[in-house]
Amino acid sequence: MSILDDWDDAEEIDYATDPAWNCVDCDIHTGLHEEYYMVHDSVWKLSGLGGNDGMLCIACLEDRIGRDLTPDDFPVLPINSGNFFSALLLARLGRVPN
Numbered sequence: 001m002s003i004l005d006d007w008d009d010a011e012e013i014d015y016a017t018d019p020a021w022n023c024v025d026c027d028i029h030t031g032l033h034e035e036y037y038m039v040h041d042s043v044w045k046l047s048g049l050g051g052n053d054g055m056l057c058i059a060c061l062e063d064r065i066g067r068d069l070t071p072d073d074f075p076v077l078p079i080n081s082g083n084f085f086s087a088l089l090l091a092r093l094g095r096v097p098n
């Protein structure tokens with residue numbers, strides 16, 4: 001079972017190859033890497049990116065802001081409540097031990 005199971009084949013291909021999902025800094029696909037999330041605007045601003053400037057994986061966002069993310073950095077939203085997250089993102093959300 002994966003997040004892609006509900007998607008038809010055409011959408012899955014678009015999703016996997018759509019460069020809009022790629023981390024601006026390291027180019028990994030944030031969706032396939034299971035790091036699709038939102039942080040508070042005040043945290044995102046520290047990255048130097050605007051709201052429509054692209055996506056960052058967790059490691060690259062932390063590089064840019066100079067510290068590890070904490071659960072307080074993430075608003076309570078459905079996007080941050082899924083089950084298809086990388087181990088690093090789950091740790092930053094406080095859902096597994098760091």
Ligand SMILES: [Zn+2]
Nearest residue numbers: 023026057060
């Ligand atoms: Zn990255």
